[in-house]
Amino acid sequence: xxxxxxxxxxxxxxxxxxxxxxxxxxxxxxxxxxxxxxxxxxxxxxxxxxxxxxxxxxxxxxxxxxxxxxxxxxxxxxxxxxxxxxxxxxxxxxxxxxxxxxxxxxxxxxxxxxxxxxxxxxxxxxxxxxxxxxxxxxxxxxxxxxxxxxxxxxxxxxxxxxxxxxxxxxxxxxxxxxxxxxxxxxxxxxxxxxxxxxxxxxxxxxxxxxxxxxxxxxxxxxxxxxxxxxxxxxxxxxxxxxxxxxxxxxxxxxxxxxxxxxxxxxxxxxxxxxxxxxxxxxxxxxxxxxxxxxxxxxxxxxxxxxxxxxxxxxxxxxxxxxxxxxxxxxxxxxxxxxxxxxxxxxxxxxxxxxxxxxxxxxxxxxxxxxxxxxxxxxx
Ligand SMILES: Cc1cc2nc3c(=O)[nH]c(=O)nc-3n(C[C@H](O)[C@H](O)[C@H](O)COP(=O)(O)O)c2cc1C
Numbered sequence: 001x002x003x004x005x006x007x008x009x010x011x012x013x014x015x016x017x018x019x020x021x022x023x024x025x026x027x028x029x030x031x032x033x034x035x036x037x038x039x040x041x042x043x044x045x046x047x048x049x050x051x052x053x054x055x056x057x058x059x060x061x062x063x064x065x066x067x068x069x070x071x072x073x074x075x076x077x078x079x080x081x082x083x084x085x086x087x088x089x090x091x092x093x094x095x096x097x098x099x100x101x102x103x104x105x106x107x108x109x110x111x112x113x114x115x116x117x118x119x120x121x122x123x124x125x126x127x128x129x130x131x132x133x134x135x136x137x138x139x140x141x142x143x144x145x146x147x148x149x150x151x152x153x154x155x156x157x158x159x160x161x162x163x164x165x166x167x168x169x170x171x172x173x174x175x176x177x178x179x180x181x182x183x184x185x186x187x188x189x190x191x192x193x194x195x196x197x198x199x200x201x202x203x204x205x206x207x208x209x210x211x212x213x214x215x216x217x218x219x220x221x222x223x224x225x226x227x228x229x230x231x232x233x234x235x236x237x238x239x240x241x242x243x244x245x246x247x248x249x250x251x252x253x254x255x256x257x258x259x260x261x262x263x264x265x266x267x268x269x270x271x272x273x274x275x276x277x278x279x280x281x282x283x284x285x286x287x288x289x290x291x292x293x294x295x296x297x298x299x300x301x302x303x304x305x306x307x308x309x310x311x312x313x314x315x316x317x318x319x320x321x322x323x324x325x326x327x328x329x330x331x332x333x334x335x336x337x338x339x340x341x342x343x344x345x346x347x348x349x350x351x352x353x354x355x356x357x358x359x360x361x362x363x364x365x366x367x368x369x370x371x372x373x374x375x376x377x378x379x
Pocket of ligand 1: 047096097098117118119122235236237238302304305306328329330331333336337340
């Protein structure tokens with residue numbers, strides 16, 4: 001079983017990710033983790049913080065001579081902006097943040113809440129997810145995230161090969177797959193910046209080459225759709241999660257929703273074992289299990305809560321009306337959000353992979369995976 005936690009404050013010494021149950025024998029490439037951390041810091045509309053940090057990972061435990069040992073792995077992303085001890089208390093809670101609720105719940109300072117609630121925490125989740133992507137890569141699984149909408153501006157993905165799509169995304173200021181939409185997106189972010197406002201949008205993640213049977217229909221807490229929804233919904237500022245058609249399925253009759261099943265023997269060596277579908281409205285999951293089709297997860301990000309033109313609040317000490325506190329902040333972090341959702345999905349899939357095929361080592365996992373495919377072909 002893969003277990004996973006993060007620790008650390010936004011302006012503390014570091015963010016940590018602790019992974020327990022990761023198989024032995026995976027040769028890891030930290031430059032791939034650093035690449036994801038750098039992507040998380042990018043995108044159009046980010047605030048000053050990103051210019052201060054140049055995140056890199058340090059592997060503190062669980063790796064020897066570049067390969068995992070099967071023992072707990074601790075990943076560290078140091079904070080360059082490490083100034084927590086010198087920082088003052090915040091007195092004017094910001095709407096849309098946990099400031100007010102957390103201070104009351106913990107009977108303590110707002111600073112203590114916002115430092116941990118901050119999306120800086122996602123640096124640790126991205127580092128762990130980037131490691132998970134390396135494990136999934138050993139089984140040919142790819143996980144790919146991008147932006148499909150900023151506020152009212154749709155940026156529908158073009159259909160190309162994954163390599164071409166990666167090039168498109170990495171050249172896009174908002175990590176979209178639609179260069180035509182990018183100019184409008186950039187103009188809208190500039191407009192919001194000038195107005196002291198903020199923006200959100202929608203991100204999508206596709207995972208390809210997944211085998212049948214990750215997750216399980218047998219118990220609520222083993223259903224992969226539920227596990228994905230929890231993992232993605234727990235990301236800061238995510239307010240909706242969809243799989244496949246998602247909410248659109250509720251607006252259609254069954255004949256236009258469910259993916260009809262056919263068999264094509266010539267494709268029996270693919271992860272879907274030749275069981276092909278003409279549509280993928282289910283987004284790769286039926287009854288909480290992967291069905292051999294690409295997994296498609298979408299997430300809605302609300303606009304950033306801290307506005308340069310602040311919303312009304314109160315002073316928590318005097319209880320008098322005052323403008324909400326403003327600390328250096330993003331206008332739009334949607335591009336970063338696509339990186340976070342991609343890596344959180346990867347982490348959830350890696351956990352499901354380890355549950356289904358896990359052993360203590362990658363070698364054992366690969367042999368179990370191959371044996372399962374063989375048995376499933378004979379089914
Ligand atoms: C990548 C990313 C960057 C964010 N940057 C900021 C920011 O600069 N300022 C801010 O007020 N909120 C930011 N947020 C959103 C808050 O962290 C989030 O809204 C807040 O913690 C409350 O949690 P909730 O929105 O999930 O309820 C960011 C979120 C993400 C995913």
